[in-house]
Amino acid sequence: MPAEVRLRPYRVEDATAFDAEEQVPGSFEFFGWRSANTWLRKFATDGMVADERGNLVVDVKGIGAVGDVGWSPVHHGPPPHGFAFNVGIGLFAEHRGRGYGTEAQRLLAEYLFAYSRVERLEASTDVTNIAEQRALTKAGFTREGVLRHAQWRAGAFHDVVLFSRLRGD
Ligand SMILES: CC(C)(COP(=O)(O)OP(=O)(O)OC[C@H]1O[C@@H](n2cnc3c(N)ncnc32)[C@H](O)[C@@H]1OP(=O)(O)O)[C@@H](O)C(=O)NCCC(=O)NCCS
Numbered sequence: 001m002p003a004e005v006r007l008r009p010y011r012v013e014d015a016t017a018f019d020a021e022e023q024v025p026g027s028f029e030f031f032g033w034r035s036a037n038t039w040l041r042k043f044a045t046d047g048m049v050a051d052e053r054g055n056l057v058v059d060v061k062g063i064g065a066v067g068d069v070g071w072s073p074v075h076h077g078p079p080p081h082g083f084a085f086n087v088g089i090g091l092f093a094e095h096r097g098r099g100y101g102t103e104a105q106r107l108l109a110e111y112l113f114a115y116s117r118v119e120r121l122e123a124s125t126d127v128t129n130i131a132e133q134r135a136l137t138k139a140g141f142t143r144e145g146v147l148r149h150a151q152w153r154a155g156a157f158h159d160v161v162l163f164s165r166l167r168g169d
Helices: 012-020 038-046 100-115 130-138
Strands: 005-008 054-060 064-075 083-091 120-126 142-153 156-166
Touching (some): 005 100, 100 120
Parallel strands (some): 083 120
Antiparallel strands (some): 064 083
8 A cells, every 4th residue: 555655746736725625723733724825825936845845745546635745954053964854744634544644754754865965854743643653653763752842732832752764764
């Protein structure tokens, strides 16, 4: 099944589909309402892939777009070598729990190590988000620890777990 999953650049219809997805207050992805055409505006700016950050569509053979992965720089020291990429993922609700999230994050790591000189990828998720912690572990990431009250969401600060994957892992 994982062989059916690939990452590809956004098309305009993908941005439209992401804008149309129901926003679910209380979920791990909800950080406040976003405007109806957020993704279309981002797509119009740079097609969702720029030099140091980007988003790609998670595409499953026979289904099409099931979600999105993204990356952006995190700086731990001065340039040019003091940076890592933080990676993230969101799958449409109906496509979760089928292994796509694990495979998409494995493919994203493979892609970033092949097409950039980055040494370290980071990913963080709510301490209660077991699906993402399992998916990251299965995608080759290592749990590093808990960042206390790192995220503000739904009226409270939340602890998040930090994972990393190094080029040599
Ligand atoms: C988190 C997410 C990317 C995981 O991808 P997925 O395709 O649903 O997960 P997978 O099918 O690859 O499963 C990965 C593991 O999580 C487990 N899992 C899946 N859904 C779960 C759930 N609701 N509760 C607990 N474990 C779950 C699976 O059983 C599997 O573990 P196992 O191999 O030990 O059985 C996806 O569910 C998602 O997009 N969720 C909403 C957005 C989000 O949370 N993004 C990441 C946080 S920033």
